[in-house]
Amino acid sequence: xxxxxxxxxxxxxxxxxxxxxxxxxxxxxxxxxxxxxxxxxxxxxxxxxxxxxxxxxxxxxxxxxxxxxxxxxxxxxxxxxxxxxxxxxxxxxxxxxxxxxxxxxxxxxxxxxxxxxxxxxxxxxxxxxxxxxxxxxxxxxxxxxxxxxxxxxxxxxxxxxxxxxxxxxxxxxxxxxxxxxxxxxxxxxxxxxxxxxxxxxxxxxxxxxxxxxxxxxxxxxxxxxxxxxxxxxxxxxxxxxxxxxxxxxxxxxxxxxxxxxxxxxxxxxxxxxxxxxxxxxxxxxxxxxxxxxxxxxxxxxxxxxxxxxxxxxxxxxxxxxxxxxxxxxxxxxxxxxxxxxxxxxxxxxxxxxxxxx
Amino acid sequence: xxxxxxxxxxxxxxxxxxxxxxxxxxxxxxxxxxxxxxxxxxxxxxxxxxxxxxxxxxxxxxxxxxxxxxxxxxxxxxxxxxxxxxxxxxxxxxxxxxxxxxxxxxxxxxxxxxxxxxxxxxxxxxxxxxxxxxxxxxxxxxxxxxxxxxxxxxxxxxxxxxxxxxxxxxxxxxxxxxxxxxxxxxxxxxxxxxxxxxxxxxxxxxxxxxxxxxxxxxxxxxxxxxxxxxxxxxxxxxxxxxxxxxxxxxxxxxxxxxxxxxxxxxxxxxxxxxxxxxxxxxxxxxxxxxxxxxxx
Numbered sequence: 001x002x003x004x005x006x007x008x009x010x011x012x013x014x015x016x017x018x019x020x021x022x023x024x025x026x027x028x029x030x031x032x033x034x035x036x037x038x039x040x041x042x043x044x045x046x047x048x049x050x051x052x053x054x055x056x057x058x059x060x061x062x063x064x065x066x067x068x069x070x071x072x073x074x075x076x077x078x079x080x081x082x083x084x085x086x087x088x089x090x091x092x093x094x095x096x097x098x099x100x101x102x103x104x105x106x107x108x109x110x111x112x113x114x115x116x117x118x119x120x121x122x123x124x125x126x127x128x129x130x131x132x133x134x135x136x137x138x139x140x141x142x143x144x145x146x147x148x149x150x151x152x153x154x155x156x157x158x159x160x161x162x163x164x165x166x167x168x169x170x171x172x173x174x175x176x177x178x179x180x181x182x183x184x185x186x187x188x189x190x191x192x193x194x195x196x197x198x199x200x201x202x203x204x205x206x207x208x209x210x211x212x213x214x215x216x217x218x219x220x221x222x223x224x225x226x227x228x229x230x231x232x233x234x235x236x237x238x239x240x241x242x243x244x245x246x247x248x249x250x251x252x253x254x255x256x257x258x259x260x261x262x263x264x265x266x267x268x269x270x271x272x273x274x275x276x277x278x279x280x281x282x283x284x285x286x287x288x289x290x291x292x293x294x295x296x297x298x299x300x301x302x303x304x305x306x307x308x309x310x311x312x313x314x315x316x317x318x319x320x321x322x323x324x325x326x327x328x329x330x331x332x333x334x335x336x337x338x339x340x341x342x343x344x345x346x347x348x349x350x351x352x353x354x355x356x357x
Numbered sequence: 358x359x360x361x362x363x364x365x366x367x368x369x370x371x372x373x374x375x376x377x378x379x380x381x382x383x384x385x386x387x388x389x390x391x392x393x394x395x396x397x398x399x400x401x402x403x404x405x406x407x408x409x410x411x412x413x414x415x416x417x418x419x420x421x422x423x424x425x426x427x428x429x430x431x432x433x434x435x436x437x438x439x440x441x442x443x444x445x446x447x448x449x450x451x452x453x454x455x456x457x458x459x460x461x462x463x464x465x466x467x468x469x470x471x472x473x474x475x476x477x478x479x480x481x482x483x484x485x486x487x488x489x490x491x492x493x494x495x496x497x498x499x500x501x502x503x504x505x506x507x508x509x510x511x512x513x514x515x516x517x518x519x520x521x522x523x524x525x526x527x528x529x530x531x532x533x534x535x536x537x538x539x540x541x542x543x544x545x546x547x548x549x550x551x552x553x554x555x556x557x558x559x560x561x562x563x564x565x566x567x568x569x570x571x572x573x574x575x576x577x578x579x580x581x582x583x584x585x586x587x588x589x590x591x592x593x594x595x596x597x598x599x600x601x602x603x604x605x606x607x608x609x610x611x612x613x614x615x616x617x618x619x620x621x622x623x624x625x626x627x628x629x630x631x632x633x634x635x636x637x638x639x640x641x642x643x644x645x646x647x648x649x650x651x652x653x
Contacts, residue, residue, distance in 0.1 A: 065613035072403060072615065095401040144510070165493070165511055170613070196422070206598060209508070213515045213597030228492045228512055341400035342421075348614050349420040355601055355609070356427035 027053040031280050034059045034067065034079040036267070038218060038241065039132075041300035048287055054280060062216055063171055064088045071097050077274035080281035083131050086266045087173065087336040089121045094340065098127050098270045105282035108289035111309040116266065121338055128268035129285055130306035132298065135236045135325060135333060136174055136217065136263035143252040144230035150256040152182035154231050156205055163210050164230035167223070168202070170214035172351035173336050174263060175202060178233060187261035188334040192346060199350040203357055214355075225249040236322040237303035244302070255322050257329040264325075264333035266306065387628075393621035402615030412618035416626065428606065432626070435602040438517070439586045442524035446532045446581050447574070449525070454536035454573075458543070472533045475526075484523055484594040491519050491595075515597020523591035528584065532577035539573025568646055575642045582638075583631055603627055 033040070037060040045056045061067040064085050071082070076097050084092060092098045103109060109129065116130040140154055144164045153160045155168065156179060168175045179198035180189035189195060205211060212229060220232035221242045236255060243250035269288065271281045287293055295313030298305040304323055305314065318324065325333060339347055394412050399405035418425045457468045475483065490497060493512030502509040513519055543566065551561040589604035596605075603623060610620030 063613065065615065068402065068615055069612050072617075073611075091401045095399075095403050163508055163510065172614075192421075210511065211598070212511075213599075226492065227494060228514075230510075344400070344402060345398065346421050348616060349415070349422070351614070352606075353422075353425055353427045355598065356431045356606070 024053065026280050026283065029277055029280055030055045030057060031081065031277060031284055032057050032059070032079045032275075033284070034061065034070070034075065034082045036061060036083060038238065039083070039267075039301055039303075041297055043300075044288075044293055044296055047293075048284065051287075052280075052283065056284075062218065065171070068092070068097075071272060076272045077276065079272050080275045080277050081284055082270050082272060083267050084270060085336070086119070086121045086268065087338045089128055089268060089270070090338040091340060091344075092270065093122070093127050097273055099273045099275065099278065100126050101129065101271065101285075102282060105279070106286050106289065108286050108291075111289050111291060111294070111307050113306055113308040116306040119266065121335070122268070128270045129289065131267045131269050131288065132237070132301065132303035133264065133266040133306055134303045135257060135322070135329075136233060136265065137236060137255055137257045137322070138231070138262075139221070139224060139234045139239060139253060139255045140231040141224055141227075141229075141253055144227075148254075148256075150259050152178055152258045152260050155233070156182045156201060158208060161210070161231060165210050165212045165228065166231040167212050167215040167220055167229050167233075168205070169216050169220075169233050171216065172347060172354075173339070174233065175214075176347070176350065177263060177336060178258075179205075181258065181261035184260065186334065187263055187332075188337050190337050190343070195347060195350060199354055202354045206354060206357070221253075224253050235303075237301055240302040240317070240323060257322070257325060257333065259332060261332040261334060263336055264330075265336065390621045390624050393617055394625050396618045398616050398618050404617045412616075412622035415616075415619050416622045428623075431601055431606050432603055432630070434600065435586055435604070436630070438520060438524065438600065438602060439582050442521055442528065442585050443578055443582045445521065445525050446529055447578070450529060450532035450536055450577065451570075451574070454533050455540050457533075458537055458540035469534070469537065472530050476530050480527060480590050481594070483527065484591055487519065487523055487526070487595060488514055491522070514595050515599075517596070517600045519595035519597075520592050520600045523595045524585050524588060527588075527591060528581040531580035531584075535573040535576040535580065536570060537573075539570040543569055571642065571646050575638065578638060579635070582634065586631060586634070587627060603630075 031054055033045075033056055035058060040058065045058070048054070049056055059079070061070065064087075067082060067084055068088060068091070071079075071092075082098075103125075106129065109125065112125075112130060116133075118124055119128075119130070122128045138150070138152065138154055140148055141164075142148070145154065145161060148154045148160070151160075155161070155166055168178070176195060176198045177187045177189065179201045180194055181187040183194070183197055183201060185191075185194040185198070189198070215223060215229065215232060217232075217234040218238050220229060220234055221238060223229040224232065225242070225246065234255065239250075239253075239255040243253070269285045271278050271285075275281055288297065289307065291307060291309035292313060294305050294307030294310035298310065298318055299313075299315050302318065302323060304318065305311065321329070393404060395408045395410070396404040397407060397409045397411050416428055418428050453472075457465055457472075460468060489495070491512060491514035492498065493510055495512070498507070498512045499509070501507050501513055502511075507513060547565040547569070548561055551565040556564065586602075587604045588602060589608045592600055592602050592605050593608075603626070607620045607623040607627065610616045610623065
């Protein structure tokens with residue numbers, strides 16, 4: 001009898017230990033985070049490591065394409081948390097590269113704003129939780145070009161910019177979307193005719209003497225400061241981040257949302273299908289969802305927080321443009337379409353044409 | 358231990374590492390590439406069955422919009438940029454190697470070291486260095502602008518010019534070293550004999566010097582042209598989108614566009630073109646070297 005009671009007690013003790021969010025449960029384990037560069041506050045990582053007694057190993061990517069390729073090449077069993085953008089999420093789910101989230105382990109999920117609770121690209125947050133959101137717009141050097149309108153014509157109309165060097169990103173969907181918007185078909189154009197017209201415009205643009213190449217949103221900012229590029233496409237948060245680091249260098253560099261339409265995006269935390277430590281991955285996602293952590297993240301990387309509970313803790317600079325778009329800007333912003341099958345191949349072929357000529 | 362067994366053991370011990378290396382680093386990846394090239398790109402950009410020629414059709418330029426010469430341009434551009442870079446490397450390396458080989462011994466070692474040391478640094482870092490040298494506002498770019506080659510605000514990079522500079526700079530040591538080895542062994546008696554027989558300096562060079570350095574030159578051309586043809590780092594950083602080479606096309610399919618079968622098909626074409634190039638070079642070497650078997 002006594003024996004039995006003791007066993008029950010031991011079992012109960014064991015159970016409680018298991019039920020507790022038990023920080024100690026992860027002691028000595030490692031979390032592999034695969035994230036965009038310049039996107040995570042080092043202090044958040046340190047605090048997480050201390051609180052949970054774990055080690056976080058960070059790896060970086062510069063485009064969704066690169067992230068997808070790495071997952072495909074074995075990364076699916078090497079990373080615990082990845083941070084893809086909205087338009088890659090259906091593709092990741094359908095190709096079986098990610099695993100569903102266990103909502104019981106995500107106690108802070110309700111902190112998300114309503115907009116992000118049931119997104120179109122992942123109904124019910126079955127696989128993804130919003131990390132940060134932002135916009136992709138036009139960036140130009142007022143010193144080289146003069147005052148310019150908020151329009152893609154700065155890039156695509158040779159008369160607006162006859163001779164100053166400019167660049168577009170190698171991300172095919174963003175570049176073609178921007179060309180589509182300039183042509184009046186909207187940023188999220190999907191018809192083959194519109195995309196073809198956009199690709200033709202991109203080819204003409206590429207042949208111009210002052211086109212200097214395909215440069216992604218983050219590196220293009222460094223080239224703008226250096227003066228080797230005078231106009232390009234970048235992200236609102238990166239712009240503000242670099243501007244706050246170097247106010248003098250960025251004094252004449254402007255970021256605008258073109259009135260023809262531009263991209264709004266959400267980057268999301270997901271867990272690869274064969275992640276080494278999915279339990280710790282859930283704990284990490286839940287940690288980021290805490291109000292004060294979400295606020296610290298935005299205050300560091302200057303992107304908008306999807307975390308409603310974090311909003312009161314944000315710095316003032318994040319509550320105004322370009323980080324919080326105006327209502328007029330919001331009206332023209334659109335998600336990049338998620339593509340699959342023939343539509344995806346069609347777009348990739350178009351982009352290969354643009355690149356190879 | 359009987360002699361036969363000892364010999365067998367010795368043979369196994371010496372041959373196994375080489376065979377394993379070739380198997381693991383050459384045969385297996387090539388087989389994988391060949392298999393990959395015949396898979397179909399799935400609806401979400403993952404390679405899937407059935408086996409098909411889809412990747413080769415795409416590579417040849419057939420797509421939703423009919424036939425396009427885009428990839429052919431890329432291939433021809435690669436061949437052209439490789440030939441140009443190899444030619445320039447040869448024009449610089451040949452006299453340089455001769456010059457070094459005629460210096461006193463202690464200078465020779467130092468000068469060779471100076472040729473080789475830059476290649477100890479990563480290609481990416483050296484290319485970024487060139488970006489800074491050729492960017493707008495630098496002395497070199499200003500000079501080019503004053504001569505009217507470029508607009509003042511544009512800079513010398515990114516451009517095809519910058520790509521050729523990058524290629525030449527990266528592969529120069531691979532040409533200088535084998536040529537230096539050839540010049541060091543140069544039999545001056547042959548040159549003197551030619552001069553004694555009233556050969557002009559030019560024909561003495563043609564008949565007495567050049568044939569002796571031909572093996573070194575051939576080795577240099579192989580060492581420069583093959584990696585230059587497959588280059589993608591330099592074009593990526595210095596090219597600016599109008600000098601894409603087949604290496605970029607292949608890398609893009611694996612790293613960005615997620616179309617692995619197409620990338621694999623492109624890699625197979627690269628191997629085929631390289632083999633054809635080697636064959637042409639071998640014939641050329643035989644022709645130039647008389648009956649002598651030159652390298653390869």
